[in-house]
Amino acid sequence: MKRQAVTAGKVLSATVIIPIAILCLAPGCGSGKKEPDAASATSPRSGGATPALTATVSGEKQPTPIAEDVKPTATLPAVPALTVEALRNAAYRSEWVSGELAQLIDGEYTQTYDEEPPSQLIITLTDFVAFGDLDGDGTDDAAVILVTTGGGSGAFYDLAAVLNEQGQPRHADTASLGDRVVIQALSVESGEIMVPMVAHGEDDPLCCPTMQVTRRYELDERRLVELP
Numbered sequence: 001m002k003r004q005a006v007t008a009g010k011v012l013s014a015t016v017i018i019p020i021a022i023l024c025l026a027p028g029c030g031s032g033k034k035e036p037d038a039a040s041a042t043s044p045r046s047g048g049a050t051p052a053l054t055a056t057v058s059g060e061k062q063p064t065p066i067a068e069d070v071k072p073t074a075t076l077p078a079v080p081a082l083t084v085e086a087l088r089n090a091a092y093r094s095e096w097v098s099g100e101l102a103q104l105i106d107g108e109y110t111q112t113y114d115e116e117p118p119s120q121l122i123i124t125l126t127d128f129v130a131f132g133d134l135d136g137d138g139t140d141d142a143a144v145i146l147v148t149t150g151g152g153s154g155a156f157y158d159l160a161a162v163l164n165e166q167g168q169p170r171h172a173d174t175a176s177l178g179d180r181v182v183i184q185a186l187s188v189e190s191g192e193i194m195v196p197m198v199a200h201g202e203d204d205p206l207c208c209p210t211m212q213v214t215r216r217y218e219l220d221e222r223r224l225v226e227l228p
Contacts, residue, residue: 079139080167081131087144088125090169092160096121096148119151126157132188134172134219139164141219143193145183146174153206154179159186159195161219173224175217180206192227193217 088107093100102109102123109123128145135141142162149155157177163170177183182198194216201211216227 079164081140082142082162082164082167082169084129086167086169087129087142087162090162090171092123092146092171093174094123094146094148094158096123096150096156121148121150123148126183128183128186130186130188130193132191132193134161134188134191134193135163135222136191141188142169143186143188145177145186145195157181157183159193159215159217159224161193161217161224163222172219172222175224175226177215178209181209191218193219193224 089104091101091103092109094102094109096102097109097111102111104123104125107125111121113119113121124147126145126147130143131140132143133140134143141164144160144162146158146160147155148158156179159175159177161172161174163172177195177197178199181200184196184198185194187194194214196212196214198209199211199213200206200209204210217224218227219225
């Protein structure tokens with residue numbers, strides 16, 4: 001009887017211990033720590049990672065939010081650039097022309113006077129042409145040098161400012177540079193027109209200027225203003 005009791009006790013112990021061992025196979029068993037659930041793992045308070053746009057909640061995959069359609073912003077068409085060819089066939093106001101408008105054709109305007117002996121007025125677009133924004137509208141305009149001769153020894157040089165109006169040249173204003181001066185260059189920088197040239201000093205004959213100068217202009221309300 002005693003041996004049977006001991007045997008029964010061993011069997012009883014085995015039946016108690018085995019379930020406990022099986023339970024301890026579960027995650028966190030025996031460590032004293034509780035496994036975090038899905039909510040606490042991604043909660044900002046727990047210091048966890050921020051949930052992604054596509055998240056799994058209660059075992060179900062949530063759809064990623066779709067951004068609303070963004071309508072494209074309308075853009076204005078670019079203004080065509082002025083060309084040298086257009087400037088060579090543009091109209092320029094001139095104090096030398098009756099009617100004050102000289103329409104150049106292939107870079108030249110000619111007017112014949114009925115007098116004895118006959119004479120011709122010729123206005124020519126020189127090779128001095130520069131492009132740049134003169135009126136602050138963001139579009140390149142132009143500055144050109146015109147020379148006018150009338151059959152004599154005089155050669156009168158003028159600076160002309162030309163605006164770009166939808167790709168078409170529009171003469172804005174003219175400034176006289178002098179008779180038989182020597183133009184050296186022409187440029188437009190930050191809205192300012194610069195003309196390095198040789199002008200006449202006080203004692204220079206008209207044929208032979210010797211004074212080196214740089215004339216500077218800007219366009220103010222479509223009027224050329226010489227800068228100091």
